Amino acid sequence: MTDINFSRGPADPDSQGAAGTSPATRAGEMRWDIIELLFFAYRDFVGDADHELEAFGFGRAHHRVMHFVYRYPGLKVADLLDVLRITKQSLGRVLKQLLDEGYIVQKTGNNDRRQRLLYATPKGEALVAKLAGLQTDRITHALRDINPEGVAAISQFLRAMIDRDDPDKVLEAIFGIGSKKPRE
Amino acid sequence: MTDINFSRGPADPDSQGAAGTSPATRAGEMRWDIIELLFFAYRDFVGDADHELEAFGFGRAHHRVMHFVYRYPGLKVADLLDVLRITKQSLGRVLKQLLDEGYIVQKTGNNDRRQRLLYATPKGEALVAKLAGLQTDRITHALRDINPEGVAAISQFLRAMIDRDDPDKVLEAIFGIGSKKPRE
DNA sequence: AAATTTATGTCAGTCATGTTGACATATCTT
DNA sequence: AAGATATGTCAACATGACTGACATAAATTT
Numbered sequence: 213m214t215d216i217n218f219s220r221g222p223a224d225p226d227s228q229g230a231a232g233t234s235p236a237t238r239a240g241e242m243r244w245d246i247i248e249l250l251f252f253a254y255r256d257f258v259g260d261a262d263h264e265l266e267a268f269g270f271g272r273a274h275h276r277v278m279h280f281v282y283r284y285p286g287l288k289v290a291d292l293l294d295v296l297r298i299t300k301q302s303l304g305r306v307l308k309q310l311l312d313e314g315y316i317v318q319k320t321g322n323n324d325r326r327q328r329l330l331y332a333t334p335k336g337e338a339l340v341a342k343l344a345g346l347q348t349d350r351i352t353h354a355l356r357d358i359n360p361e362g363v364a365a366i367s368q369f370l371r372a373m374i375d376r377d378d379p380d381k382v383l384e385a386i387f388g389i390g391s392k393k394p395r396e
Numbered sequence: 397m398t399d400i401n402f403s404r405g406p407a408d409p410d411s412q413g414a415a416g417t418s419p420a421t422r423a424g425e426m427r428w429d430i431i432e433l434l435f436f437a438y439r440d441f442v443g444d445a446d447h448e449l450e451a452f453g454f455g456r457a458h459h460r461v462m463h464f465v466y467r468y469p470g471l472k473v474a475d476l477l478d479v480l481r482i483t484k485q486s487l488g489r490v491l492k493q494l495l496d497e498g499y500i501v502q503k504t505g506n507n508d509r510r511q512r513l514l515y516a517t518p519k520g521e522a523l524v525a526k527l528a529g530l531q532t533d534r535i536t537h538a539l540r541d542i543n544p545e546g547v548a549a550i551s552q553f554l555r556a557m558i559d560r561d562d563p564d565k566v567l568e569a570i571f572g573i574g575s576k577k578p579r580e
Numbered sequence: 581a582a583a584t585t586t587a588t589g590t591c592a593g594t595c596a597t598g599t600t601g602a603c604a605t606a607t608c609t610t
Numbered sequence: 611a612a613g614a615t616a617t618g619t620c621a622a623c624a625t626g627a628c629t630g631a632c633a634t635a636a637a638t639t640t
Binding site: 299306 | 624626628629
């Protein structure tokens, strides 16, 4: 049936050396393993939520907004734009739906009445909890046979994969700039 | 400045318990840390390639196709569909561009002349190497201070995050299903 | 007080990438 | 010869990105 050549790597690995210009260009030095594991792990990780979201008529964009609004109550629209790295227009459509359908409420800022601070409603909280539950189940399973040192290494690795130049508000909170300890 | 309430978690965490139905529904049991680290880590991980791809007039879809064609020479179209989990039409557009612009070539299968086996050209290999170089640099940096046991834990974690029911050809290769006949 | 900047919202149009369903062709299998 | 399979292509559509322009209210600066 499947007569694919599954020898790993290109037919002529040596042809790589001269082509690229970035520091790691020789095929032998590439972290193909981690690159591909990240692809598949993330694909299935978000797949959990994707499937559930269909029942709500929502997409990934809605999930991301709901998640961060729930997790960081009182988030401003501008902060959300920084975190999600999308444009105002893209966010606007999704946010409007979530507001209209009662998953999120806005409150005018106390200090600055131009701001619309965002909060999840109980309905919104339930959705986030449901999705996070699915993802937590997968994570818990994946961590099952890993000892505390291993878990620490995983956490350290993921943190070190994140850009730290010009972090947004949420990242500052995650990395505990203000001595706030992430729940762990 | 930013007068956001950055207390962690929802205003009323206890409201979660009754709402959800999946195993992990109580807010205190959620792996918010890993969930968010995965989001940011993957965002920045793929961001490396995204930026570079603009110069080629390509998007993420092109990268994914090029990557797997380069890594698994002789991949069939059907295998690529399994791996990427997209439809024939979506793949078709992207694949046609890569063929037209000389990044990929097709060869008719020897055993089965209906098959179009895909191979990266030197031009395609150079592109993959460049993008993988950027991502490898990030990974290498993130693994810098992690000992071999930690790296093993990271690898194990990522593998365990991946669905193993009905794995595709590439996953079978990654997980080293050693027998001659992985699927029938 | 007036002018400017900021935070947000919205409109119009475009693009990339995904979808479904139908259908055509060549080739392999029965 | 008939049917199944691998691939390619068509039309139509959905989502979620984008740019650029513009409007409003509120804060800030002059």
